[in-house]
Amino acid sequence: MSSRRSRQSSGSSAASSRISDDQIISLVSRLQQLLPEIRNTRSSKVSASKVLQETCNYIRNLNKEVDDLSDRLSQLLATIDSDSAEAAIIRSLIMQ
Amino acid sequence: MASSSISNAEANTNQPRETKFEKLTKRGRENQAKEVTKMEKTRWTSDAEQQNYSVKLVEALSQRSHGNSSPAAEVSHVAVRETADRLLAVAAKGRTRWSRSIVMSRLRLKLNPNKHKKQKKPKVAGDMRSKKPVAVAKKIPAVERKVRLLGRLVPGCRKLSFPNLLGEATDYIAALEMQVRAMTVLSGLLTGTESLAPQFDPLGSGRS
Secondary structure (H helix, E strand, O other), X not given: OHHHHXXXXXXXXXXXHHOOHHHHHHXXXXXXXXXXXXXXXXXXXXOHHHHHHHHHHHHHHHHHHHHHHHHHHHHHHHHHXXXXXXXXXXXXXXXX | OHHHHHHHXXXXXXXXXXXXXXXXXXXXXXXXXXXXXXXXXXXXXXXXXXXXXXXXXXXXXXXXHXXXXXXXXXXXXXXXXXXXXXXXXXXXXXXXXXXXXXXXXXXXXXHOOOOOHHHOHHHHHHHHHHHOXXXXXXXXXXXXXXXXXXXHHOOOOOOOOHHHHHHHHHHHHHHHHHHHHXXXXXXXXXXXXXXXXXXXXXXXXXXX
């Protein structure tokens, strides 16, 4: 992160307008590539506002998925915690 | 040998071109920056990272359920979520702000179990809202509103500048995706072993 820190210090030392548009555009496009919604309907003219909106929605969706998964995991774990051998088996299954 | 290379460099500094030393360090720095960004892009997508996380999660969760004395110990879903988030934040190795914020807030909770966060917040929010007239409040541009919303969603990033916030959000999304993938795989495995359990004969307790 040292490169990011040096960029940050040089950006904030001068006036706030020093944060270049190019930098923001590249960050927004990087974010855009992560969002499945915008990736699928491929159009070059995606507004920043839409990207932000989709980002918020996507983060909320991901959080909800993690919640559901942890709910499911807690139920599943209740059934297997009696035997520690099973945990070792699961561990070996994961490592493949 | 060393002296000749040094004198070479010194001779070159008089000329307007970059010295070899400067070229090397500049290229080294550029490569390092490229590698850092490449690593940042792929760090949450690599299989190794995901496997690492899954293993740690299994160990932490099985420890927790074994730690409970009652035989029908149930790991609550909140506990699972908290463990998963904590491990995710630790996996980031303190490089991002959101991960540091998660780790720090857990530490603070541990050290001050009696302090409730709710006591501090309402005072400030109430004053600010009463002072602003309604007409002015609506003038906040839509983009700004969304930026604020995003800042609230990513932990620890409320007062971050816009470019930093975008960077944090990018990393946070990638990390969350990995968390979802790892936990999906894990629940799939557990479902599989659960269906095998009645026929499964563990090595320790052989019933021959």
